Amino acid sequence: MPLTSSFKLEVPAGVRRFLRRHPRLTRALERVVLPIEATGKKIVFGCRMCGQCILHETGLTCPMGCPKTLRNGPCGGVRMNGHCEVVPEMMCVWVKAERRSRWLPWRRTIVRIQPSLDWSLAGTSAWVNVLAGRRGKETS
Amino acid sequence: MSRPAPFVRFEDALRSGRAVVTCEIASGDSADAGDIVRRARLVRDHVDAVNVPDNTAGIVHVSALAASAILVREGIDPIMHVTCRDRNRLALQSDLLGASALGVRNLLCLTGDHMIHGDQPDAKPVFDLDSLQLLVLASVLRGGRYLSGRAIVPAPDLLPGATENPFAPPYDFRPQRLMKKIEAGARFIQTQITFNVARFAAFMKGVRDLGLDRRVPILAGVAPLRSARSARYMQERVPGMEVPDAIVRRMEQAGPERTRREDEGIRICVEIIEQLREIPGLAGFHVMPIHWEEAVAAIAERARLRPARATLAAPLVAGVLDEGPRPREHRA
Numbered sequence: 001m002p003l004t005s006s007f008k009l010e011v012p013a014g015v016r017r018f019l020r021r022h023p024r025l026t027r028a029l030e031r032v033v034l035p036i037e038a039t040g041k042k043i044v045f046g047c048r049m050c051g052q053c054i055l056h057e058t059g060l061t062c063p064m065g066c067p068k069t070l071r072n073g074p075c076g077g078v079r080m081n082g083h084c085e086v087v088p089e090m091m092c093v094w095v096k097a098e099r100r101s102r103w104l105p106w107r108r109t110i111v112r113i114q115p116s117l118d119w120s121l122a123g124t125s126a127w128v129n130v131l132a133g134r135r136g137k138e139t140s
Numbered sequence: 141m142s143r144p145a146p147f148v149r150f151e152d153a154l155r156s157g158r159a160v161v162t163c164e165i166a167s168g169d170s171a172d173a174g175d176i177v178r179r180a181r182l183v184r185d186h187v188d189a190v191n192v193p194d195n196t197a198g199i200v201h202v203s204a205l206a207a208s209a210i211l212v213r214e215g216i217d218p219i220m221h222v223t224c225r226d227r228n229r230l231a232l233q234s235d236l237l238g239a240s241a242l243g244v245r246n247l248l249c250l251t252g253d254h255m256i257h258g259d260q261p262d263a264k265p266v267f268d269l270d271s272l273q274l275l276v277l278a279s280v281l282r283g284g285r286y287l288s289g290r291a292i293v294p295a296p297d298l299l300p301g302a303t304e305n306p307f308a309p310p311y312d313f314r315p316q317r318l319m320k321k322i323e324a325g326a327r328f329i330q331t332q333i334t335f336n337v338a339r340f341a342a343f344m345k346g347v348r349d350l351g352l353d354r355r356v357p358i359l360a361g362v363a364p365l366r367s368a369r370s371a372r373y374m375q376e377r378v379p380g381m382e383v384p385d386a387i388v389r390r391m392e393q394a395g396p397e398r399t400r401r402e403d404e405g406i407r408i409c410v411e412i413i414e415q416l417r418e419i420p421g422l423a424g425f426h427v428m429p430i431h432w433e434e435a436v437a438a439i440a441e442r443a444r445l446r447p448a449r450a451t452l453a454a455p456l457v458a459g460v461l462d463e464g465p466r467p468r469e470h471r472a
Contacts, residue, residue, distance in 0.1 A: 068251055072272035073317040075251050076305030077379040085379035086254045098310040111316050113324055116273040
């Protein structure tokens with residue numbers, strides 16, 4: 001089974017190049033997009049604005065809601081009832097992610113190895129980052 | 141300074157094809173190296189490698205790196221636990237390099253228990269990486285690069301391993317998560333403590349279906365219970381642990397007398413090992429005696445677990461052990 005995702009957001013190279021060449025335009029775009037993105041994703045997914053959104057690969061569940069911010073699956077401390085070891089009243093983010101991902105046609109993406117976060121992108125717009133091709137460095 | 145040579149390498153034991161046995165010792169709770177040495181000597185003749193935990197449950201102990209280096213001086217091949225709770229990626233890289241320089245080769249890459257269960261819950265959780273990303277980091281270092289891409293010459297000699305907990309939900313996802321860890325560079329696996337053999341067998345079925353048992357050696361975690369109280373504590377208070385009622389009841393029936401309840405705990409542990417032996421795909425056992433290192437010898441003997449070193453000639457053992465500086469003997 002390949003671990004590479006079968007569903008990956010690919011932006012035309014032209015768009016990426018254009019936005020990179022025009023940083024002021026990109027910043028302006030971000031100023032418009034950021035409040036919409038932040039509010040929308042916050043309400044719907046409890047977004048933490050890591051700037052490197054992988055919602056679509058984790059069963060539309062934000063992994064940053066995990067107290068250990070695990071982006072690669074559940075820790076070994078999940079309680080028998082599926083709740084978090086740190087916040088006992090909260091359902092484990094990854095139990096939810098795994099359950100929800102079964103409904104997605106691209107469910108295999110949940111086993112893709114997520115690279116470490118690029119903390120310099122925290123608070124920025126993940127959408128603009130995707131458009132401009134700014135993303136966390138692939139560690140592998 | 142030359143690198144101290146590990147006595148019997150854990151990797152050699154893994155490659156030998158025979159059942160491998162490892163155990164964990166409690167890390168020192170003071171500035172006394174003798175305490176670590178004393179615990180290590182209780183188990184050294186019964187195991188292939190000794191795990192050194194890294195601030196288990198978020199309670200501060202002697203650093204795993206220091207304790208591992210002490211074990212290397214003792215001629216023991218340590219498996220150093222590395223967690224992401226207390227260190228960011230810079231600290232992790234320098235610790236891994238330092239470990240290799242001190243002759244510590246085997247790593248158990250963990251995310252780490254959250255400090256909320258420890259005695260300093262006010263500390264800042266780091267979790268810059270997770271266990272998967274830590275495995276990737278170890279593999280990158282092994283390949284002679286820092287995460288930045290800068291070259292390391294010579295590259296550290298590391299054997300990264302990982303854990304998996306078959307007893308925590310989502311159960312169906314656990315074998316897949318193990319596959320992810322192997323893809324990320326895990327070269328051996330040690331599992332959480334097994335009390336529910338049926339659950340473990342189901343997990344191993346998933347593992348075999350993915351062909352993972354043929355890719356890395358998997359050591360099943362086992363532990364002896366010491367009392368009905370500790371059994372109940374594990375059942376109720378330790379997230380990610382599954383202790384069936386039947387086992388708690390057996391410990392209760394053993395009564396409060398120390399020798400009887402301890403004997404029952406070891407008997408249960410040996411029975412679990414015997415049951416696990418029936419499950420295909422296991423490479424050995426990992427004993428977690430939880431501050432009860434004396435039990436390891438009894439378990440190893442009753443379950444007929446033998447380390448590779450037992451087959452070596454005695455004079456060679458003495459010769460290697462006498463080499464180099466040794467920490468002060470702890471006299472109780």
